[in-house]
Amino acid sequence: MVRAILHVDMDAFYASVEQLDHPEYRGKPVIVGANPKAGRGRGVVAACSYEARRFGVHSALPISKAWRRCPQGVFLRPRFDRYAEISEKIFAILARFTDLIEPLSIDEAFLDVTGSSRLFGAPEDIAREIKRVVRAEVGLVASVGVAPNKFVAKIASDLCKPDGLLVVEEDQVRGFLDPLPISRLWGVGPRTTERLRRYGLRTIGDVARLDSALMAPILGSEREELLLLAQGVDDRAVTPESPPKSIGAEVTFPQDTGDVDEILRTLLALSDRVSARLRRRRIAARVVVLKFRDETFTTATKSTTLPEPTDVEEEIYRAALSLLERLPWRDRKTRLVGVTATHLGPPRAQLGLFVDPNRVRKQRLASAVDDIRERFGESAIRRGALLKKGKVP
DNA sequence: TCTGGGGTCCTAGGACCC
């Protein structure tokens, strides 16, 4: 049986939310991302309105470049809490049409509406209705791709933006994919594109027509999947939300720093953030990863496995500190540090295992802090060590 | 002109165990 998969994707999501909340920004080039600091800012564009795209601005563009290309733009810092709020409304709308929803990001999802036809009509009608309701109830514009599988549905919505609706029937799939560049294939980024180019492969059709056996040296271990994708075959199911595999926080310093104190304070703040998010989800981590980037943009990660799972800030911080000592360089300035918790699972207490009374005290303290922050905001309460020097990043 | 922050998945070598 042919499935009916929808890919729903909001157009210029962050920028559109800003234009929704601030009517005076409508019709203007809105650029959401890092602080441009008059062209000297660090970071990139997170999202921008279609008005801004006419100036050559796009997401992931360095913010300094965006400033130069579009000095008259409305530059805004992201308000993730607000975007999450709107996102919830959108997902609530999607849930009216099917239970089979797989979120891809804050503003994007796959829907399997194969079984929804009796109630809601043909897939194309469902897509049109979703667009109508999202616009009427939220005030934002979505694009929707409809196809027999996820891969084709995703490409369809990408290609019909903005405010698009594109249906690709099963017998149209090959003709639809063939002329597209190989970089449209899932999992084919700049590196793989370059490698495939060297073999003269430019379009998805070029890949689809290859002989699997001959491809071995070209594509490596993932050749079967890639070949099938290129041929428009994708059996992956639409699977509702799964628990996170890792939770991390990282920060790029406004200026590269050689100040050990600043680095330590930052690691503490990051450990704090990560542990709070672990506790909120009632999970604990067995592995802590420290990420470090120096002034030459060289990046290293070091990880360590803890004797037992933790959600306690102090333990994560101590693990990060022990990893700091194993870093390969000392003489270069630091651009970025990050702390990530992985190998997540239930905390010991939930498993019914013995928990050291000392840790119980720390956890109670941490939970109390969480509550205060919940009620009065993130900055309501902080560790003394964080206040010693300068501002918390 | 530089290159964010949140993730996922895969590979590969070495340790370790039976």
Added chain:
DNA sequence: TCTGGGGTCCTAGGACCC
């Protein structure tokens, strides 16, 4: 004199996605 074979865990790095 030679030194199996398989499985799992740990660690580091890389490609990729939004």
